[in-house]
Amino acid sequence: MMSLRICTAESCKRAASALCISCEQDFCIVHFNEHSDSLVIQCLQLADVINKLFDQVNNISTFRPDFLIELDKWCQEAHREVNKFCENKKQEFKEIFHKEQDQRTTELDRLRGQITQLILEQEVTEDFIDSIDNSIQSLQRQIDQFQSAHLTLRPLVIDDDLVAFHQQISSYNDLLPLPSPQRTIQLENNWYSVAAKDNFLLVQHDSKLCILDEQLNVVKETPWTHHIILDMFWSKLLAQFIIISFEGIFVLDENSMIINQLPIACHNNKKTWYCGTCTNKNLFLSVEGISSSIYKYTLLPSIQLIKEYRSPISCKEDERIQDLSSSKNVLAIVIKNYRNEVHFDLCSSRTLERQWSIELNWITAEKNVETTWKFLYQKVTFNQTCIALKNFLNNNALCRGHHIVSQAIHLMS
Incomplete structure (x- = not known):
């Protein structure tokens, strides 16, 4: 029942x-x-x-966003600054002109007085004539040189990052955990490095470098014969991808897909380059192993070493640098010690002075699991400065079995 x-x-x-x-x-x-x-x-x-x-x-x-009004105000202030600069230069040039004019007038008055006095005293000699003539010729050269002076006007180069649009993400919960992937692609013989440029990705697949679009379609490819890739990233200054492998540092032109090696030798012969990143002006590189140094380079007009940041500035003596990333003038460093403790540091790209640090020990909670590290870009607002934060995630959170997750790709780009 x-x-x-x-x-x-x-x-x-x-x-x-x-x-x-x-x-x-x-x-x-x-x-x-x-x-x-x-x-x-x-x-x-x-x-x-x-x-x-x-x-x-x-x-x-x-x-209508308030930032459009702020942009108009910024534009007006920029015009005022340019006008102020030009007015200061005009005043500077006027002062130079008057100073030059006074000096030449004083010298000419002196010569004219000497001639008048000697004529009146009738003590003119050939040596005096030669001396006066040499002085006049010297003055003539100085006057001609001053009159032929010209301005050097360089075009006003405006950095696109001076004005940028950023959306604030209030917390990690807005991004994590990641939803189910929309698309995946199987990558053969890939280490773990992925580089992003706009809506495109650079990956290694089956002994080739491939550029993928948003649909994970291969749009360009070229053979890769320079050993395992340790890291790769986009350089806005060079407009090329930079690739770090066991054989050295290379650049890839996305248009021609031509690979060239950069003439940057590792300063420690016992170690190899391990990771790097590019700010708007500089290249930062680090080496493998404990007590890693960070090297800061110029890229244009030539590659020059600016400074080596050694331990304890780069990291502690019992730590190693796992990866580097950057946005504008902020440098992000992921550091790990022999106890597998991980922390994420944000610092100035000019001085490497730490702004803040976050412990990421929860990443290594799973024991006896070989972890492949990936990076997830997200934007946060910190002290009214928008920075790109590379949140250190393990392989299980982002990809499995060398699959790239399209949903994560959109966040990275």
Whole structure:
């Protein structure tokens, strides 16, 4: 004999006559209708919210961001600064002109006085004539040289990063955990490095360097014959990918797909280059092993070593640098010690002075698991400065079996 089902509504003793498939609760016909009506009301309320958001997005006067007004103010201030600079230069040139004019006038008055005096005293000699003539010729050369002076006007180069649009991400929970991947691609013989440039990725696949689009389609490829790739990243200054392998440092032109080696020898003959990154102006490199140094280079007009940051500035003596990343003037360093403790440091790219540090020991919680590290770019606002943060994630969080996850790719780019 079947047991009688009772309506689950509070204080209701009627027999249940309907089952809500959504919440899997039994209701009598009266409370089922009420339950159904309440769900409809909730849907209508959500529809109202959507309509309000739709109107807000389409209403320019309401949706107009404040940063456009700020940009106009910035533009006006920039014009004032340029005008002020030009006025200062004009004043500087006028002062130079008047100083030159006074000096030459004083010298000419002196020579004219000497001539007048000697003529009156009738003590003119050939040596005096030669001396005066030499002085006049010297003055003539100085006057001609001053009159032929010209300005050196360099074009005003405006860094695109002076004005940038950034959206604030309030917390890691907005990005993590990652949703299910939209697309995957199987990569053969790949180490772990991935480089991003705009909406494209550079990966190693089956002894080739491949550029992938957003759909993970191979749009360009070229053979790679220079051993295992340890790291690769995009250089905006060179407009090329930089690749670090056991054989050295190489650059890849994305248009021609031509690979050339950079003339940068490792300063420690016992170690090899391990990782690197590029800011707007400089190249940063680090070597493998404990107590890693960080090397800072110029790239243009030539490659020059600026400074070596040794331990304890780069990292402690019992630590090694796992990876580097950068955004504008901020350098991100992932550091690991022999106890597998990991911390993420943010520092100035000019001085390597630490701004703050985060412990990431939760990453190494899984023991006896060989971990391949990946990086996930996300934007955060810190002290009103927008920076690109490389959140250190393990292989299980981002990819498995050398699969690249398209959903993560969008976050990285």
